[in-house]
Amino acid sequence: MDAIDQAIVRCVLRDARATYAQIGRAAGLSAPAAKRRLDRLVATGAIRGFTALVDPQALAWHTEAFVEVYCTGNPTPAELRRAMEDIPEVVEACTVSGAADAVVHMLARDITHLEQAIQRVRATAPVERTESAIVLSRLLNRPRL
Amino acid sequence: MDAIDQAIVRCVLRDARATYAQIGRAAGLSAPAAKRRLDRLVATGAIRGFTALVDPQALAWHTEAFVEVYCTGNPTPAELRRAMEDIPEVVEACTVSGAADAVVHMLARDITHLEQAIQRVRATAPVERTESAIVLSRLLNRPRL
DNA sequence: GCTGAAAGAGTGCGGCT
DNA sequence: AGCCGCACTCTTTCAGC
Numbered sequence: 001m002d003a004i005d006q007a008i009v010r011c012v013l014r015d016a017r018a019t020y021a022q023i024g025r026a027a028g029l030s031a032p033a034a035k036r037r038l039d040r041l042v043a044t045g046a047i048r049g050f051t052a053l054v055d056p057q058a059l060a061w062h063t064e065a066f067v068e069v070y071c072t073g074n075p076t077p078a079e080l081r082r083a084m085e086d087i088p089e090v091v092e093a094c095t096v097s098g099a100a101d102a103v104v105h106m107l108a109r110d111i112t113h114l115e116q117a118i119q120r121v122r123a124t125a126p127v128e129r130t131e132s133a134i135v136l137s138r139l140l141n142r143p144r145l
Numbered sequence: 146m147d148a149i150d151q152a153i154v155r156c157v158l159r160d161a162r163a164t165y166a167q168i169g170r171a172a173g174l175s176a177p178a179a180k181r182r183l184d185r186l187v188a189t190g191a192i193r194g195f196t197a198l199v200d201p202q203a204l205a206w207h208t209e210a211f212v213e214v215y216c217t218g219n220p221t222p223a224e225l226r227r228a229m230e231d232i233p234e235v236v237e238a239c240t241v242s243g244a245a246d247a248v249v250h251m252l253a254r255d256i257t258h259l260e261q262a263i264q265r266v267r268a269t270a271p272v273e274r275t276e277s278a279i280v281l282s283r284l285l286n287r288p289r290l
Numbered sequence: 291g292c293t294g295a296a297a298g299a300g301t302g303c304g305g306c307t
Numbered sequence: 308a309g310c311c312g313c314a315c316t317c318t319t320t321c322a323g324c
Contacts, residue, residue: 001203009199016161016195019298030312035300037310046203050161051196051288054154058146058191061289066211066241066248068278081284093285096211096278103211103278107289133213133241133248139226140238143196144206144252164299164319175291177321 001046004029008037009047013143016050053141056107063108064135067118068100075101075126083124089117100131146191149174153182154192158288161195198288201252208253209280212263213245220246220271228269234262245276 004027011018011026018026024034041047056064071080077095080102084093092105104121108114114134122130149172156163156171163171169179186192201209216225222240225247229238237250249266253259259279267275 006204009197009204012197013199014196016197020300021298031298032300032313033311041203046200048198048200049288051159051198052154052157052161053193053196054158054289055191055193056289058186059151059154064239066239077282077284084285088287090285091287091289093283094209094211094280095282095284096280098276098278100278102284103280131243133243133245135239135241135248137222137240138238139222139240139247140229140235141193142233142236143194144199144201144236165321166319176319178291180321 005037005041005046008034008041012038012047012050016052053143056138060109061107063110063114064138065106065108065114065118066133066135067104067106067121068131068133069102069104069121070099070128070130071101071126072128073126079126083126084121087117087120087124089114090121150182150186150191153179153186157183157192157195161197198286201283205254206252208255208259209283210251210253210259210263211278211280212249212251212266213276213278214247214249214266215244215273215275216246216271217273218271224271228271229266232262232265232269234259235266 007027008023011023020031020035023038024031027034056062080095084090084104089106089108090104091107093102095102106114106117108117118130118132121127152172153168156168165176165180168183169176172179174182201207225240229235229249234251234253235249236252238247240247251259251262253262263275263277266272
């Protein structure tokens with residue numbers, strides 16, 4: 001992962017549908033060389049995939065929340081992961097420092113749906129209690145540079 | 146936004162670099178029809194763009210945090226947005242219900258860099274105090290279906 | 291949705307470091 | 308070896324209809 005790879009990542013972060021010629025121009029490479037580099041970045045796992053940034057409102061996933069999860073005992077990250085991965089409303093989950101054990105980012109169609117999903121989280125084995133912050137408005141959502 | 150558009154969104158969410166032929170197949174359309182639909186979804190803002198999912202470790206952005214922001218007075222979302230958008234380490238920011246006024250997702254190279262970035266957030270006008278949860282391990286990160 | 295010209299993707303080969 | 312650029316073929320894009 002050198003400066004050229006970084007330029008490729010920056011370019012693809014900005015527009016995942018860029019052509020290899022565009023990517024190459026951004027990195028000072030020819031199109032075939034850019035393709036080979038990008039393929040390698042995907043193969044090694046540095047790039048995990050390519051997605052669209054969809055306005056959640058656009059398909060009726062209006063309701064979003066950040067949920068702090070407090071656990072009983074000392075669950076391992078792997079246990080927490082297993083608990084979360086079966087709940088499709090969980091978009092993102094991290095273990096964190098501080099009072100809470102994990103922060104879980106959830107997306108649901110509406111409040112009712114969100115409540116049901118949060119209850120599924122609370123029902124998983126090591127969860128003692130949760131503290132939810134429902135998203136009122138999205139201020140910013142940048143691609144991760 | 147009908148069932149066909151939804152199929153297109155699902156397809157592009159799974160792989161933003163899919164060809165129009167692939168997208169069309171997923172939606173039961175020809176390639177040119179798929180392109181016209183996708184172009185329209187981008188033009189209307191339902192799709193805001195296309196990015197790569199990059200392993201943050203892969204380029205030394207090891208340190209991540211969720212920061213709860215508590216403000217003085219009643220800042221409008223627009224004011225908060227203006228305060229955050231100049232800080233590149235802020236990846237995501239939302240106003241939320243509950244005690245905190247906003248949740249801010251930040252990404253930095255290391256702890257020192259994160260601390261500096263959090264201090265920049267605290268220095269912006271309406272922020273009274275912040276409460277940070279530093280990410281220890283990332284359990285899950287799903288494309289937003 | 292189809293067609294045809296133009297652009298891009300993807301692979302093999304030679305050269306350079 | 309590793310990596311780039313060039314040249315080639317095949318696929319895809321995209322503006323007509």
